Amino acid sequence: MVTRTEDLIPHRSPLLAFIARWLLTTNHKEIGTLYLWLSFTLFFIAGAMAMVIRLELFQPGIQFVQPLFYNQMVTMHGLIMVFGVVMPAFVGLANWQIPMMIGAPDMALPRLNNFSFWILPFAFTLLLSSLFMEGGAPNFGWTFYAPLSTTYGPPSTDFFIIGVHMMGISSVLGAINIMVTIFNLRTPGMTLMKMPLFVWTWLITAFLLIMVMPVLAGAVTMVLTDRHFDTSFFSAAGGGDPVFFQHVFWFFGHPEVYILILPGFGIASQIIPTFARKKLFGYHSMVYATASIAILSFIVWGHHMFTSGMPLMGELFFMYATMLIAVPTGVKVFNWVATMWRGSLTFETPMLFALGFVILFTIGGLSGLMLALVPADFQYHDTFFVVAHFHYVLYPGAIFGTMAAVYYWLPKWTGHMYDERLGKIHFWTAVIAVNLTFFPMHFSGLAGMPRRIVDYSPQFVDFNMVSSIGSGLLGLSQVLFLYIVIKTIRGGEPASTRVWEGAEGLEWTVPSPAPLHTFETPPPFPPVMESDVNE
Amino acid sequence: MSPISSRLKNGLILSVLWGFSHTAFAAAYDLREGVTEMSRRIQGLHHLSLGVCVVVGVIVFGVMFYSIFAHRRSRHPKSADFHESMAVELVWTVIPILILVGMAIPATTALIDIEDNSDADLTILITASQWKWHYQYIEADIGYYSNLATPTAQINNLEPKGEYYLLEVDNPLVLPTNKKARFLMTSNDVIHSWWVPDFAVKQDAIPGFINEAWTRVTKPGLYRGQCAELCGKDHAYMPIVVEVRPEAEFDKWIDDQRLARELASGQAVADREKEWTMAELMPIGEQVFLSNCATCHEPDGLGQGTTYPALAGGEIAIGPLEVHLDRVMNGKADTEMQAWAPQLSDRELAAVITYERNAWGNITADVVQPRTIYAAR
Numbered sequence: 001m002v003t004r005t006e007d008l009i010p011h012r013s014p015l016l017a018f019i020a021r022w023l024l025t026t027n028h029k030e031i032g033t034l035y036l037w038l039s040f041t042l043f044f045i046a047g048a049m050a051m052v053i054r055l056e057l058f059q060p061g062i063q064f065v066q067p068l069f070y071n072q073m074v075t076m077h078g079l080i081m082v083f084g085v086v087m088p089a090f091v092g093l094a095n096w097q098i099p100m101m102i103g104a105p106d107m108a109l110p111r112l113n114n115f116s117f118w119i120l121p122f123a124f125t126l127l128l129s130s131l132f133m134e135g136g137a138p139n140f141g142w143t144f145y146a147p148l149s150t151t152y153g154p155p156s157t158d159f160f161i162i163g164v165h166m167m168g169i170s171s172v173l174g175a176i177n178i179m180v181t182i183f184n185l186r187t188p189g190m191t192l193m194k195m196p197l198f199v200w201t202w203l204i205t206a207f208l209l210i211m212v213m214p215v216l217a218g219a220v221t222m223v224l225t226d227r228h229f230d231t232s233f234f235s236a237a238g239g240g241d242p243v244f245f246q247h248v249f250w251f252f253g254h255p256e257v258y259i260l261i262l263p264g265f266g267i268a269s270q271i272i273p274t275f276a277r278k279k280l281f282g283y284h285s286m287v288y289a290t291a292s293i294a295i296l297s298f299i300v301w302g303h304h305m306f307t308s309g310m311p312l313m314g315e316l317f318f319m320y321a322t323m324l325i326a327v328p329t330g331v332k333v334f335n336w337v338a339t340m341w342r343g344s345l346t347f348e349t350p351m352l353f354a355l356g357f358v359i360l361f362t363i364g365g366l367s368g369l370m371l372a373l374v375p376a377d378f379q380y381h382d383t384f385f386v387v388a389h390f391h392y393v394l395y396p397g398a399i400f401g402t403m404a405a406v407y408y409w410l411p412k413w414t415g416h417m418y419d420e421r422l423g424k425i426h427f428w429t430a431v432i433a434v435n436l437t438f439f440p441m442h443f444s445g446l447a448g449m450p451r452r453i454v455d456y457s458p459q460f461v462d463f464n465m466v467s468s469i470g471s472g473l474l475g476l477s478q479v480l481f482l483y484i485v486i487k488t489i490r491g492g493e494p495a496s497t498r499v500w501e502g503a504e505g506l507e508w509t510v511p512s513p514a515p516l517h518t519f520e521t522p523p524p525f526p527p528v529m530e531s532d533v534n535e
Numbered sequence: 536m537s538p539i540s541s542r543l544k545n546g547l548i549l550s551v552l553w554g555f556s557h558t559a560f561a562a563a564y565d566l567r568e569g570v571t572e573m574s575r576r577i578q579g580l581h582h583l584s585l586g587v588c589v590v591v592g593v594i595v596f597g598v599m600f601y602s603i604f605a606h607r608r609s610r611h612p613k614s615a616d617f618h619e620s621m622a623v624e625l626v627w628t629v630i631p632i633l634i635l636v637g638m639a640i641p642a643t644t645a646l647i648d649i650e651d652n653s654d655a656d657l658t659i660l661i662t663a664s665q666w667k668w669h670y671q672y673i674e675a676d677i678g679y680y681s682n683l684a685t686p687t688a689q690i691n692n693l694e695p696k697g698e699y700y701l702l703e704v705d706n707p708l709v710l711p712t713n714k715k716a717r718f719l720m721t722s723n724d725v726i727h728s729w730w731v732p733d734f735a736v737k738q739d740a741i742p743g744f745i746n747e748a749w750t751r752v753t754k755p756g757l758y759r760g761q762c763a764e765l766c767g768k769d770h771a772y773m774p775i776v777v778e779v780r781p782e783a784e785f786d787k788w789i790d791d792q793r794l795a796r797e798l799a800s801g802q803a804v805a806d807r808e809k810e811w812t813m814a815e816l817m818p819i820g821e822q823v824f825l826s827n828c829a830t831c832h833e834p835d836g837l838g839q840g841t842t843y844p845a846l847a848g849g850e851i852a853i854g855p856l857e858v859h860l861d862r863v864m865n866g867k868a869d870t871e872m873q874a875w876a877p878q879l880s881d882r883e884l885a886a887v888i889t890y891e892r893n894a895w896g897n898i899t900a901d902v903v904q905p906r907t908i909y910a911a912r
Contacts, residue, residue: 060700061692067768068839074765134841141765147742148725148767151869154842236743242726243741276606278614285624307728307763308739309746312650316643323635327628333595334627340602342615347607355603359596366588373584373638375577375645378737379566382728382763446566448732450763453771455690457701 023118026110027516028095029413034117035092036406039085040482042124046080047475049073054437054471057464060456070454071139072131078142079160082260083167084124086398090263091116091174093405094202096413098178100507100514101196103187103523108180116173123166130156141452143253146234146245150226157227161220168213175209178202187506189525193287196505197280200287201266204294208255208262211298215252219245243308250301258297260394261361262290264401265332268354270505271408272336275351276343277502281335289328289335296325306377315374322372329365333358348500349423353404356431357396364392367442382452384463385445391438400430403481410485411499415513416492422484429477436470498530567732570754570779574735576645584638591634652747655717659708663720663727663740663762665871666769666830670708673719677792680878681706683772687829690772702759707776711785712755720746724873725767731760731775739764752779767871769830799880806882806905813889813902820890823883828891831871836895843871847895856892856901860911863888876912881905 025031052073056064065073095113099106107113130137135154138144149157182203186195195203222233222245232238234245265286273280280286302310302318310318336358345351367389371377380386411417440463445451449460456464495512509527510518566581568574605611660671660678671678684703688694697703710716720729722740729748730737738748752758762773780788825834832838836847846852851859863884866874875884885903892899 060696062690063692066839067771068842071765071768071770136840136842139768145726145765148765152725152767152871236741242743276614277608278616279618281618282620282624284619307737309741309744312647315646315650319642319646320639323639326635327631330631331624331628337595337599337602338623339618340599340606342611342617343602343606344608344611344614345603345606347603355599359599362592362595366592369638370581370584370588373580373642375573375642375649375735376566376580376584378649379577379581379732379735381737382730443564446564448567448760450730450761450770452765453761455701455771457699458696 024114026106026114028099028107028110028113029514029516031107031113031117032092032095032097033413035088035095035120038117038120038124039089039092039402040485042080042084042088043478044482045128046077046085047478049077049080050471051475053077054468056454057456058468059465060458060461062455065454067454068136068139071141071452072137074452075138075141075144076127076131079127079138080124081394082142082256083164084120084127086260086394086402087167087171088120089402090202090205090260090398091171091178093198093263093267093402093409094174094178097405097409097507098181098199098202099185100412100510100518101199101505102182102185102190103506103519103525104181104185105517105520107177108184109177112173112177116170116177119166119170119173123163123170126159126166127163130159133159143249144220144223145249146223146226146242150223150234153223153227158224161224164220165217168217171209172213175206175213178206179210182206187519187522187525193284194525196266197269197283197286198263198266201262201269201290204290205259205262208259208294208297212252212255212259215248216256219248219252222248243305246305246308247301250304251298253304254301255294255297257390257393258293260398261401262294264357264361264397265290267401267405267408268336268357271350271354271404272339272358274408274500274502274504275348275354276340276345278339278343281338281341282331285331286335289331292328293325296321296328300325303372303377306374307381319372319374323369326365326369326372333362333365348407349418349420349427350404350408352424352427352431353400353407356427357400357404360396360400360431360434361393364389364394364397367392380445382450383445384441384449384451387451388438388441388445391441395434395438396431400434403430406485408500409507410488411495412507412510412512412514414489414492415495415511416488417495417499418484418488418492422480422487426477426480426484429473429480433470433474433477437467437474438470440464440466440470496530504529569733569735570752570756570758571734571750573645573649573750574733576648577735580641580645583641587634587638652717652749654715655749656714657711658717658719660719660721661708661729661740662723663729663766663773664723664873665725665767666762666773668708668729668773668775670706672789675789675792677789677796679706679792681708681776682826683774685772687825687834699759701772702761702774702776704774704776707757707778709778709780709785709788710750710752711782712779713751713753713782715749715751717747717749720748724871726764727762727766727773728764729760729775730763731758731777733758733760734777737763752777755779755781772830803881803905803909806880807909809905811882811885811902811904813893813900816886816889816902817893819883820886820888821894823879823887824890824894827875827879828887836891836897846891847897849897852891853897853899856888856899856903859888859892860903860908863891864908864911881908881912884908 056070133156137156138160140148182199225231226233232240234240234242269280269286300318300322302314303322306315371380407423444460444463449456497511498508506523506527566578568578658673660673662669668681681704684705685701689696689700720738720740722742727740728737729740734750736748736750738746756779758777760775762770831843832846838845851862864876866872882905885905885908888903892901
């Protein structure tokens with residue numbers, strides 16, 4: 001007999017019951033929902049900060065914000081987007097989907113799951129509260145290079161450090177939970193090499209998380225002791241080295257950027273076969289390519305530091321290692337294309353976002369290859385070319401990936417079909433706006449505009465105006481997304497069990513909406529798919 | 536075909552695919568060619584890698600778009616059932632590796648040449664601090680600061696912006712043509728990065744460490760760049776201007792600098808002997824304040840919160856003179872308040888301290904003499 005949280009909550013005031021339900025829940029679907037709403041909320045907060053940045057950069061000169069506040073916006077935008085939007089969104093998707101995709105009743109460690117989530121609102125409240133402190137919020141960029149963050153950091157840096165520690169604990173606990181779930185709770189018959197790719201990519205991501213989040217924790221702890229306890233890890237005056245900070249940070253930071261993209265690869269690998277009505281071309285090579293990317297991510301961190309005075313041998317090693325990443329990444333892209341080849345393609349919103357993901361992520365990947373060439377990197381480094389590059393991999397990668405996943409699984413979660421017409425409008429607005437915002441940044445970077453500057457020479461004004469206009473449109477398009485999601489939750493055409501004609505996998509064998517508790521006994525695998533279609 | 540679209544097409548084809556950058560279109564969208572052998576080689580590398588990326592993109596997206604068109608359900612209702620092919624996987628693993636090797640070879644040879652800092656004709660120590668550069672000619676023993684020259688009024692949109700808005704300085708770095716100039720870079724506070732795109736030199740200036748870079752410029756002219764590493768509040772206001780002069784003119788410039796230094800030391804002696812009045816010091820002080828202090832403490836002396844404290848009615852500006860002198864001359868450790876004694880003359884320091892103690896309603900009536908500063912050094 002399973003004891004359920006909802007049975008434990010006394011039915012007194014509805015408000016109390018509501019709070020208790022969400023505060024005490026150990027259900028993977030409810031916790032997934034909490035993660036996704038937190039991510040969505042922070043997406044609008046960090047997006048508003050991007051709007052401030054783009055508003056100020058619309059023209060040369062100081063118009064709206066002072067330089068110090070601008071630097072705070074740059075820093076908080078990056079930190080919140082990375083740690084508050086993309087990571088919680090992926091954990092939310094993992095919570096909802098992994099148990100349903102492997103035929104498990106819940107996550108393996110439900111109470112830990114609740115704890116992992118509830119750390120986060122406090123961590124981000126702490127981080128955001130620094131905006132209202134004397135001296136302002138952290139202003140040294142999300143990379144918090146020493147000594148700008150140590151000796152010269154504002155007092156709120158300590159709140160940032162504790163906030164990062166809390167996010168790190170949450171991520172590690174979440175990753176452990178996902179690993180334990182995947183290794184122990186798969187339905188009989190689902191061997192590792194039969195797992196859906198979303199599960200595979202998340203398993204590999206979880207390994208990356210438990211390996212690098214402690215490294216980040218070490219970095220922020222050393223910043224803390226340099227600031228307050230007279231250590232000199234990053235201060236040459238005391239025998240330390242500011243560049244050592246960069247090594248530690250990027251040893252975390254490069255695997256981190258793959259943490260932000262691998263689940264997106266998994267999502268695209270679920271969606272493209274569904275709407276091509278054809279099996280993924282190379283399942284095995286997709287798994288091996290993901291693992292190769294993850295392993296290579298540990299030996300390329302130096303490519304963020306080519307201008308820091310690295311010796312020739314170091315530069316060559318990191319250049320070659322970085323170029324190698326293009327190989328498994330290419331394998332993935334070619335596989336998606338081969339999956340589409342001679343399929344029977346339809347273009348519902350999830351497919352549109354998945355295709356947007358593949359194309360635009362590939363553009364970002366190709367500019368990454370250009371950045372790997374050390375001599376050329378001397379020109380690109382720390383310019384808007386880099387800003388263009390990583391926004392191309394992160395926005396169409398992580399964000400479009402998440403949106404594709406939400407459209408794909410929302411009918412399963414809510415039991416309603418979303419509004420297809422609005423979904424398509426959302427996609428086309430977002431895809432035009434993303435390119436309008438980020439493509440001109442390649443050119444402003446090549447022309448010589450450094451990143452993270454509040455004011456610039458008038459020669460860059462045309463590109464910046466286009467970027468700013470694009471970003472406004474991009475911001476508006478996400479308000480439409482919010483509307484579509486709320487509308488779908490409140491009602492809509494009922495979704496069938498399988499939802500999509502070509503969908504394969506255990507999650508499409510449970511009713512829509514998925515009941516709170518699914519798979520209390522392990523389902524048969526391979527699943528028996530209903531062929532009822534929602535049309 | 537209309538002229539614009541034909542220019543667009545020419546520009547795209549020429550610049551993107553074959554790397555010619557002669558059309559006006561290409562120049563605005565291309566990595567600049569620059570004026571050194573290295574900058575040209577790097578531009579060539581950029582064209583090569585961009586060309587590879589464009590070709591790969593065109594092929595991959597071409598196949599994809601063809602599939603989107605031809606294999607959509609209305610044209611292709613029954614999907615094929617093929618998957619897993621070792622041969623295909625091998626092909627699309629091996630071909631990229633070969634392309635990568637083709638790109639790595641020129642990148643490696645260029646990098647080896649870039650990292651060869653030997654046999655320099657002259658050496659310049661570049662010391663960064665928030666938010667200015669200091670250039671020290673090691674052999675000639677000449678040194679000076681280089682500050683942003685754009686007036687605050689332009690930044691605050693009170694005046695029209697000049698042609699070189701934010702890319703102009705009071706004292707540019709001067710280099711001779713055709714000589715290998717070696718740069719040693721370090722910093723006094725946070726990490727900065729010295730970047731002149733036309734030379735393709737970008738190197739971090741790191742406190743406590745010395746980095747190396749070099750350039751050899753063939754063409755006289757003014758070349759402009761900026762600090763490339765986020766270095767605090769005024770990161771956007773830390774430009775670099777390099778003036779490259781023919782060798783003979785450069786030598787003359789060095790001689791002029793030596794002469795100017797001697798004149799300045801004579802002027803310093805005269806300043807110490809003279810008894811200055813408040814009326815003389817205040818306008819000099821105001822000028823010094825506006826060009827050095829106002830970026831943090833604001834022209835009205837009201838500062839910005841607790842990070843950059845107010846001087847109007849400020850504890851130090853109306854407190855004991857010795858404390859004020861010490862703060863301005865020696866700075867405050869581990870903050871953006873730097874030591875000004877090495878950066879300003881006795882007269883300038885005397886004037887700015889006098890100004891701070893008697894402006895914005897501060898009424899100490901103190902008049903600081905240059906000789907007091909000299910004695911305090």
